[in-house]
Each structure stands twice: as structure tokens, then as C-alpha cells.
Amino acid sequence: MSNPLPILAFLVFTLSSCHLLSCKSQTQNKPVYYSLKEALENENIEKVQRLDLTAANLDSFPLEIKNFKNLVYLNLSRNKIKTVPSWLSDLKNLRNIDLSINLIDSLPTNFYKLENLDTIVIHNNKLKNIPAGISQLKKLKSLILEGNQLTDLPSDFSNLDSLSELFMGLNDFNIMPKSIYKIKSLNNFGIYYNNISDISDSISNLSNLRQFHIDNNFLSKNQIARLKKNLPECIFGDFDQRIKDE
Numbered sequence: 001m002s003n004p005l006p007i008l009a010f011l012v013f014t015l016s017s018c019h020l021l022s023c024k025s026q027t028q029n030k031p032v033y034y035s036l037k038e039a040l041e042n043e044n045i046e047k048v049q050r051l052d053l054t055a056a057n058l059d060s061f062p063l064e065i066k067n068f069k070n071l072v073y074l075n076l077s078r079n080k081i082k083t084v085p086s087w088l089s090d091l092k093n094l095r096n097i098d099l100s101i102n103l104i105d106s107l108p109t110n111f112y113k114l115e116n117l118d119t120i121v122i123h124n125n126k127l128k129n130i131p132a133g134i135s136q137l138k139k140l141k142s143l144i145l146e147g148n149q150l151t152d153l154p155s156d157f158s159n160l161d162s163l164s165e166l167f168m169g170l171n172d173f174n175i176m177p178k179s180i181y182k183i184k185s186l187n188n189f190g191i192y193y194n195n196i197s198d199i200s201d202s203i204s205n206l207s208n209l210r211q212f213h214i215d216n217n218f219l220s221k222n223q224i225a226r227l228k229k230n231l232p233e234c235i236f237g238d239f240d241q242r243i244k245d246e
Contacts, residue, residue: 030072036064046070049093054078061085069093077101077121089113100124100144112136123147123167135159146170146190158182169193169213181205192216192237198223204230213237 032050033039039048050073051065058079065074071091075098082103088094089110097114098121105126112133117140124147134140135156142165150171158179166183169192176191181202189206190213197218203209212227215237219227224238 032073036062039068040064049073051075054098061088066090072096074098084108084111086110092116095119095139097121107131109133115139118142118162120144130154130157132156138162141165143167153177153179155179161185164188164208166190167213176200176203184208187211189213190237197243199227201226201230203227206231209234211235211237216240216242218243 030049032052033042033048034052036053039045039051042048045067046069048068049070051068051071052073052075053062054075055078058076058081060081060083061076065071066087069091070093072093073096074091074094077098077100079102081099082105084099084104084107086108091114093116094114095116096119097117100121101124103126104122105128107127107130109131113136115136115138117137119142120140121144123144127145127148127150129150130145130153132154133156134154137160139162140160141162143163145166145168147170150168151173156179157177160183162185163183164185164187166186166188167190169190171194173191173194173196176196176199180186180189181200182205184206186206186209188211189209192213192215194217196214199214199219209231210233212231212234214224214227219238219241220243224236224241228234228236
């Protein structure tokens, strides 16, 4: 197996940049606050919509964040945070959250009360499962789960009808989660650097899929050829399969 770290570093940079640009385009006239002190000094705290505390040496969510009821974008990436507090669900306007590169091992069930979320970036943490109930996030379009310890997904994952971008590379999947085959809105999907040895022909249900990243799994040339036949309009990333061809 080749070293995934250079590829991961590129993906992290690319994806993080894309999501930040997306957020800027959504709230381009709103300033980004890069410290709590700066945000709290705003005369009208209700106008604080974008908070970026990247690499702020945090080991937990600052309680002061609760004051920013109109937050749309929250970035707490590259810290040492271990838990997501239940009070986060009070930030009803939150649309984009980046918790990547922390030490988070679980999500509270009331996380799904953040019904306006359209982007969740939580790659490179310690998540072992995604709790049931995620289908409540009806507006979710982009979910970045790379670099965790996931082995399966909840059954209601299949009801994420708006999800177009899903990245689950560098986890511990041995089989393709069945719920994936029902997400017809998927356009860009990555499950590279896992232990996938077969993908059902049900993948053809994903008629909107245009990019499929399955690099570094255990798929033979014949299996990949079948995938390409099932998804004729899709561009594949399928190099470095860890299996001897039949």
C-alpha cells in the first residue's frame, strides 16, 4: 500500500479551500471574526455570522460561542476538541461547520437539530459511528468524513435527499454501506483508502454520480470495468488497487 499522507494533505487543503470559498460566496458581505475577543466586541453581537477559530489551541468549544445566535459559519478546525456540546443545537442558523482535525469521537444526537446545515466538514477525527437521525438534515449537501474510524452508516443515511458531495476515504469500511445505493442526489463520492472488495450493481441507481473516487481498495480490474459499465457518465479515480488482478 502506498503512503496516503501526501494525497490526504492535498485533499484536505483542496476541500477546506472549496468549503471556505463556498461559505464566503454565501455571506460575502459579512466579516469573518478570527478571535472571540474581536467578535464579542461587536456593538451588535447579533450581526456576528462568521467565526473562524482555526488552530486556536482549543480543547473544548468556548462557551462564548453560545452568544452568537445568528452564526452561519463556524470553523473550529485544527484544535484539540474531544466533544461536541449539546448546546450547539441552539445555533439554529448554522449552515456550515468545520470541525476537522480534532479529537472528536462521537456526535450528540441533538446535533441533528441544526436543520439548516448544508455543509459538515469533520475529517481527521476519531469518529467510530454516525448516530441514527442524520436524515433530519434535509438541507445537507456536503459531508466530509475522511480520516475517521467508521465501519458503517446508519440506515436513515439513505434519506439524505439533498446530499451531492460525500467523502469517506481513509476509514475502516470493509463493504460499501447499503444506504449509499439509495442516495440518488450524489454527484461526487469518495471512499478511497478503505478495504472495499466488492461494489453491488445497485450502484447504477446513482444516476447523478459524476465523480467516483475508489482508489486504494481491493477491487479487481474486472470489478472496476463492471462499475464503469454501470456508471457510464461517471469519471473514476481507481488507481492503486491492493489486489492481484484475476
